Amino acid sequence: MNVAYTDHADTGYRRAEEKAAQYFASLYVQVKEKSYIPILTEDILLWRRKHIRRFAWRSFFSLEKRKPDTRDYHKYIGWLHHTGELDQYLDRSISYIYMRDLGMALDSPDTKRRILQVVEDTKKLLLHSVSKDGGNKAPDFISLAGLYRWAQKEGIETAVIWVINKLKHVADHIPEEMDAEQAQRKLIKIIVGVVMHVIEDLGAEASPAERSARLEDAIRLGYSYGLTYPFIDDLLDSGVLNVQEKEQYSQMIRHALLTGTVPEVGQWNGKNMELVHYVHQELTDAFEYIKGRQRPETQQTFFEQSNVFFHSQHVDRTKDLANPHYTNEELYMPIILKSASSRLIVRSVISASADEDFEERIFAYGIYNQLADDFADMFQDMGDGAVTPYTYYLKYRDQRTDLINPYELYWAVISHLIHNVYDSDAKTRELLLDRAINGLKRCKQRVGAENYNEIMRIFASGNPEFNELIQQMVRKADQVDFLDKLLRDQMVAMLRNERKEKDYFIDTFKSVREEINHNLQIDKAHDIPPMKATLIDAANYTLEGDGKRLRPILTWVMAVKEYGLQASAVIPLLRSLEYMHTASLIFDDLPTQDNASVRRGRPTLHRVHDSATAEITGLYLIQKAIEEQSSLKGFDPETVLKLIQYSSSRAGDMCAGQAMDLNSKGKLLSLEELNTVCYYKTGIAFEASLVMPAILAQVNETEIAILKKFAYHAGIAFQIQDDLLDVQGDMEQLGKPGGQDAENNTSTFVTILGQEGASREMWEHYCLAMEALRELPRHTAFLEHLLNYMVNRDR
Template sequence: MNVETIVHPDSCYRLAEQKAARYFASLYNQVVEKTYVSALSEDIRLWKRSRIHRQPWLSLLLRGKRKSDTGNYHRHIQWLKHTGKLDDYLDRSVSYIYMRDLGKVMDSPDTQARIQRLAADIKNSLIQSTAANRGDQPDFISLAGLYRWAQKEGVETAAIWVIDKLRHVSTHIPEEMNAEHAQRKLIKIIIGVVLHVVEEMGDERSPAERARRLDEAIRLGYSYGLTYPFIDDLLDAQVLTVQEKAQYSDVIRTALLTGSVPELGEWTGMNKAMIQFVHAELREAFEYIKHHQQPETQHLFFEQTYVFFHSQELDRAKVLSHTTYTNEELYIPIILKSASSRLIARSVIRAPEDEGFENRTFFYGIYNQLADDFADMFDDQRDGAVTPYTYYLTYRNERPDLINPFELYWSVIYHLIHNVYHSDAKTREIILDRAINGLKRCKARIGTEKYNDIMEIFACGNPAFNRLVQQMVQKADDVDFFDKLLRDQLVATLKNDRKEKEVFFETVAMAREGINSSLRIAKPDGSPAMKETLIDAANYSLEGGGKRLRPILTWVMGVQEYGLQASAIMPLLRSLEYMHTASLIFDDLPSQDNASTRRGRPTLHQVHNSATAELTGLLLIQKAIQEQASLEPFDPKTVIAVMQYSAQKTEDLCMGQAMDLNSKGKTLTLEQLNTICFYKTGIAFEAALVMPAILAKANEQDIAMLQSFARHAGIAFQIKDDLLDLEGDVGLLGKPVGLDVENNTSTFVTILGKEGAQKAMWEHYCLALDTLTEMPRRTAFLKHLLNYIVNRDR
């Protein structure tokens, strides 16, 4: 065991606790003696000059036009730009981030220059994004936006890694937890750590060094951020039993005290599978952070982390039924945990010690914590959680000694403005902007009546000061912040994506069930035995449990997008699956890919023989033509157009397979491989999209967009197949892995390598998504189809 990583829990926590106690005592005295009121009242009067403007009487008639709908991201940005408010909005938003997350002072010319540059960069990005994007989702909180940023910075590998990690985390968040907020916190921490690193690097770094540091920052941010969903939220939620929480906490505590993650040990609870995943993921994250710590900073990192964890444990252990908590017991742990979280972030990236940062961050933390606790007060009260607000609401009448948390909040604000930031005007403006904005958001969320009721409770000891504050809440404009807009948008996006994903899989399941039930080929009465053998062979191949992606895609486009009757296009769905299954039978033959397993079962030529397999493939092709010819509800010319298109694409598929067979044992260029991939895979996706569009008599522009989408989606699909052949799970795939190497086949992996293939897949993902944004029709299903393509495990 490395002695330098051992933490002495009593001494390190006691020292931190003493510092927090001194801070709390000074705040307590200010509240009791009301020494903050007069100075802070004057601060608010100075502040309101820039936030409350006397309006001419005519403007009252136009009041509705002066407001923006902050629920619509792009419209709000456009409104800010149109009204000339965008620059001020971004300046205060970036300034707040520099104060809160980076611990900077506002009276530094260097800091102001950096704020102005970052605000200008964000403005340019917002204007371009808003002009190009018709939807509500900012492109830089989308997977494609993240990957495009990563390409510019040269950190595509880290972006692909973190996208995959975030996907796995999202699938392991228990239902009892708030999945969107858990993911939001994790993403926020990753962004915060990246910002720390960007700030520490400055401008004098080579592109290679910048990329290296950003790659590391993404991984460190994820590794640290993972503690929020899988330690904080998991222990707060009603997921684990009391015994499981104790066992889990012991594992975490041991890791922080010894610098080594212990084995999970015997776990008998119902959450064993989930905990095993969490333990393995946290162990990997822990080791990554530990490995990237300097020997001289490891001890500090583990001490800070232990203080953070222990203060949370003390806070979490409180129960609302306990009537005798002291003010110190209520506030000191939250002072420590709120300060420690940002101190750890700086320690994670190995930033040099900065006493000014340490002190500012220590004093600043409780400002955010009290604001967050106020915002969550009613949810916390419902859940029986102990916070300064819920405890005061519960016992204020029986416990006159309890300090009013709302008064303490304003005392903290006074302390920050005057004692920490030395009465700097811009600091005063930003802190008061944030405070008033928090109250305005609360009032809008819970309603005026409930808000006034709660204010009567919390402001009863200071009515004059409260009247001043409430005037600001009612009248002040331009106090909103970009990070709040992003927070709301990110949560809304995550919720919407989850709902759309559920609809996607429900649609897939429903469509697959309908398709599967209609695929079986019936045996006509009096059929010759040999024909029955071929039909049995065809049904054997059809019943293999395939994904049915192509007919499902046709069903969605035909029924949901073009409004065609499901029963009317059923023959088209069958024809697509018959053609696809026939192509697989031919692909598997000894003369072609010589596969022994398909869809988890022996291939058809293994069950029968090659001749029977060949004839069965031909039979299925003929059945497909028959099905297309039976599209009776449609105009005959349109049906003929579909059949002509189908015949042409079948020719292309045959050519693609011939090109693939001819390439065996040869080293292909990327261009050649893209061509083969398009003819073998992209064409099939195109047909599934275009054939229902032809039946619906879509215009040429619509069809051209569908073809572009299909090309890129098909290539992404094939690259994922190649990656799965490299490292997929045989049990999930239903076929052997490693066949490409065994058959000496050129693939995206053999040409580009694993990382290069992943980058190419995400490039085509982005190009396909770009096409979707141009489509006039609703594209949620196609977006989630793309996500499925790149994230599937079979």
């Protein structure tokens, strides 16, 4: 190992331990002497004047009974605005973030001005989201479309596209044994935290170019640092790896932090081999990126703090709840170190200049946050057999009279922060008590009053008068909730709901695809002429290819799930769409057009037979499509006629699109011309998949117009991804050779805009498509997932 790195790391850890020991000793004295109680009691009595309202009965019933559940984001923000409480709610929320995450003292005039500005900006964002959205949809600013719109405003589209792709791959690789939503939330939280630090570090005088460059770097640094939470902390806490694998994995991480060099994976067998290799590569890239961005004067600090963070986590993680002999120091020292160092690392990650006051505040603050989190997770930790101050005290309190009560220590920390760290600042006292009471309220709501009261009988029995005051606040105090908690709940709910909807999307996709495949084959009567039999065989050969069936699947979902039409009644429409689409592919593949040799993983029809057979087969499938549409039963005849007229018109437009495409070969098209060709060739087919079932359901023209708008942008996004895959993909991945566009001298989004520009254009159309969906008066989860599939697919 590199001796210099090792010496620095060991020295840094010993120095941090000494500091933590001094801090813990001072807290220990306060708990033992209960000196924090009279001071904090006075604080709470001052605090409650603002939080215990003396409503008239009419006022109580008119306001409180209408207060919506915080899980309904839109109604809750609207209610806060309506009652005039939104400004105060945002002030305490933003102020708390500045204190906890950014390590700032709230009595600074500059900090006060900055908080005021952020509150105003956040208020506009929230009210815009509430007025724009409705129902149970997530706020648009925490959606991918909202993220990309922010990226455009800041000029950092490339970095945001990069991190969106990275987050998708992380989500795909989180094992089932882990809490995928919480892992993703932590990673996103760290990215946001690093970005916030950089924004504050920049100040208002930074030029747009400098701001964009720093924000782009912050996103990559945030991802690189945040990756340690799902793939080090959560992975080692879970049961995914066995004991031997955890030890091997931990040794690799320690080696990297002590030497500055990531070791090779080495021999790793079993079911986790693929996961470990993926994680190793991602963490290696992340480690090298952070290390490469360090200034010489900050690199040592980064390695020291990272070592403190990882080693203290490791010490804490390897405790055994069955061991009754841990000292108070052994229980609390690691959590002081890991909770403080996790936030201190952020400053070194972004190579921020040293700030002694910041470091002192963050070091003292960390244990408060950790004790609050451990209290919230207490029941789960007990079930998992994890050692935290709370679980250990619950198990051994009757055997070990020397054990510190962590609940009492929690309040001692709060008193220490208010008076010794933040110099009795009134705003700080307000926020810390707001947060503490809010945490107890949330716990009581989550576990139920009976479990909560039982826990309080255990932890608060030594200070009955003080506890009664606290519980009075828990029962009666209001205006103690926070925006970050609201958004945290929203994000976790959104991620979990997305996973459920994604599973439904995949299951629906598979089952409907199977049903469509089962109904696609064209039957042959016994007495048909041989040449027609050959024609049907040729058509069936093409239909048997491994097609995605996107268009008929989309039609089925819209018809059956959205509009309530009978599944059996729309089968002819599904067949007609796939017949029409397959016919267009046959023509597209001909030597006179794109001259493709492979389609859907098989030789194209003109290669199996000849061009004449392929042309006739294409015409035959078009006629079959019209025949299927005319056989729709159980619908108003005028409606069916309207559908056939629409279908015929759109088919003609698709032919025009192919003619435009052929005419453009060898020419450099403008973006506007390419969009037109793309819409006629691809977008119209998506439009038809949406509009045709809407026609059958006799949907109003306003909704049909929105569907057309969505289809226009979704179709172009789909085509851009096709163009990107043609450059990036291969035969095995795509089911057809890559590089065909270049071979055919075809203008594509990539040839016009380059890969980076094409990706930006795709995400622009993605946003426009998503924004169109928000105008629909119905739930659109399937369409959202379809759009996500379109831009994230690999074939």
